[in-house]
Amino acid sequence: MSKAAEIELASVTKRYGSAVAVDAISLRIPAGTYCCLLGPSGCGKTSTLRMIAGHEDVSDGDILLGNTMITQLPPARRGTSMMFQSYALFPHLDLIDNVAFSLRMKGVERTERRNKALEMLKLMQMDGYASRRPAQLSGGQQQRVALARALITDPEALLLDEPLSALDPFLKIRMRAELKKLQTQLGITFVHVTHSQEEAMALADLIVIMNDGRIEQAATPREVFETPATxxxxxxxxxxxxxxxxxxxxxxxxxxxxxxxxxxxxxxxxxxxxxxxxxxxxxxxxxxxxxxxxxxxxxxxxxxxxxxxxxxxxxxxxxxxxxxxxxxxxxxxxxxxxxxxxxxxxxxxxxxxxxxxxxxxx
Incomplete structure (x- = not known):
């Protein structure tokens, strides 16, 4: 796995026409931190995540990953990987080919990429299902496959867009524990968007609470709980x-x-x-x-x-x-x-x- 990297946002703004979705926010996420962007719908948290990933252009400001300015880089060259809310698995491919897809796009030889994909499925305890297709899996199993696919490129930071929202309440709690264990095991920076206070409190080292495109407070769960800023x-x-x-x-x-x-x-x-x-x-x-x-x-x-x-x-x-x-x-x-x-x-x-x-x- 790649080493974890610090993420820094410097006066980052996102405009959609005349609407300001993210309003000149500055934030430093230390390397190896599990960070949750938390807030109500429309607060700017998903736009912020997508700007870090490179899936949305930055209107103003800069984003750094480690010592590298990534503001203008395409997603594949940023050192980040994103796991989407819908998981976006290919229904016609087996799990190995799903996980190996990004390596295939990079021209990695078939045997090498399939071996790496099987290694990632083992990490997710899904190697026994390698020949199955996504439709043959439960929601929790699909999530593990999506995580394996996001991690196969050895990112310095993993970006997760409401990864638990499609799961039932009992599975959410179980997958929460697995996500935290995985982040600790890998040691890389996780940035996780959620609207659930309970989820953020359970997972995060750093909670960033957003409202109306601005950061209201960025602190540890205990500090947010005991001394809310606003x-x-x-x-x-x-x-x-x-x-x-x-x-x-x-x-x-x-x-x-x-x-x-x-x-x-x-x-x-x-x-x-x-x-x-x-x-x-x-x-x-x-x-x-x-x-x-x-x-x-x-x-x-x-x-x-x-x-x-x-x-x-x-x-x-x-x-x-x-x-x-x-x-x-x-x-x-x-x-x-x-x-x-x-x-x-x-x-x-x-x-x-x-x-x-x-x-x-x-």
């Missing part, structure tokens, strides 16, 4: 409540905000000027059903929904100026003193579980 990240990852209001100074080392038609809340971080917009995030799994010991770290609201999740219970609580505030509470503690929809409950949290969020420059 209100979009906090909402999209789903593990924080976002409370928006206006700055109201600071007290006891905490930033204060006023919520319209509501109370005053506090959070760890820098307070903006009085009256300036401010967002804070509160960890959903750290919210307790009891009154706050400190002003600004809780409120009393009405339960609007309850979802039993086995090990935990999710409650939605509405308060003055706050809607759909989420509390994830331990199943045992909830049923020791159960609450019901329509009931008024106090909710509270610790200062360390509420943080001031940043804002992207406009």
């Amino acid at each position: 209100a979009f990240v906090a909402r999209f990852m789903g593990d924080h409540n976002v409370v928006s209001g206006r700055g109201a100074g600071s007290a006891d080392g905490l930033a204060l905000l006023d919520v319209p038609n509501g109370g005053k809340f506090a959070a760890t971080g820098t307070a903006p000027g009085d009256g300036a917009p401010i967002d804070i995030a509160v960890r959903t799994d750290r919210v307790r059903l009891r009154p706050s010991d400190t002003k600004g770290l809780g409120f009393t609201g009405t339960i609007s929904n309850i979802e039993y999740r086995g090990a935990s219970v999710k409650l939605s609580v509405d308060g003055a100026g706050i809607e759909d505030f989420t509390a994830i509470v331990d199943e045992r503690s909830f049923f020791e003193k159960p609450a019901s929809v329509g009931e008024a409950v106090p909710v509270s949290w610790d200062a360390g579980d509420a943080i001031v969020l940043g804002r992207l420059a406009t």
Whole structure:
């Protein structure tokens, strides 16, 4: 296998006519990293992947793979390989010829390319199916063949466009583990596009969260989970409540905000000027059903929904100026003193579980 290479994007922009799909993003993906580009549909993640692969032209900016500027190079000369969402296997060819196809296009002699293809199928534990055709395989088996075909050229980086989206939920979990194991075994850089927060958290060393063509945050899964950079990240990852209001100074080392038609809340971080917009995030799994010991770290609201999740219970609580505030509470503690929809409950949290969020420059 080739050695892994760092990928660097420098102010990369992609325009389709007057529409900007990717807006001057800069990103460094260290060599040997499993990177997930994560975000909702239309955020620019697939366009970014396709620009790295060379399947989309870069409107502005540059892309480097290692020390090589690849912005203008054709896909076959980039040192990258792409695995498509549809797998794009040839139905009339057996697995060996499917995997060996790119070597055939490069003029590699038949015996050599078939031996290399069989070697790649062994890596994917698919050598016993070498004479079969794609239609005779399950979805998971087809994915392994597509991976073997992408890896046969010894790429420095493997690019994956939503590779698990066509699989059933149980197979997704199994293939997730296999992808991570394969990346660790090969040691090359993986860049994987997904819209699944769970998938990105399970796989990535580096999560790049995109929205409206821009990068909201690029960090480790733990950092994204514990300290979301913006209100979009906090909402999209789903593990924080976002409370928006206006700055109201600071007290006891905490930033204060006023919520319209509501109370005053506090959070760890820098307070903006009085009256300036401010967002804070509160960890959903750290919210307790009891009154706050400190002003600004809780409120009393009405339960609007309850979802039993086995090990935990999710409650939605509405308060003055706050809607759909989420509390994830331990199943045992909830049923020791159960609450019901329509009931008024106090909710509270610790200062360390509420943080001031940043804002992207406009």
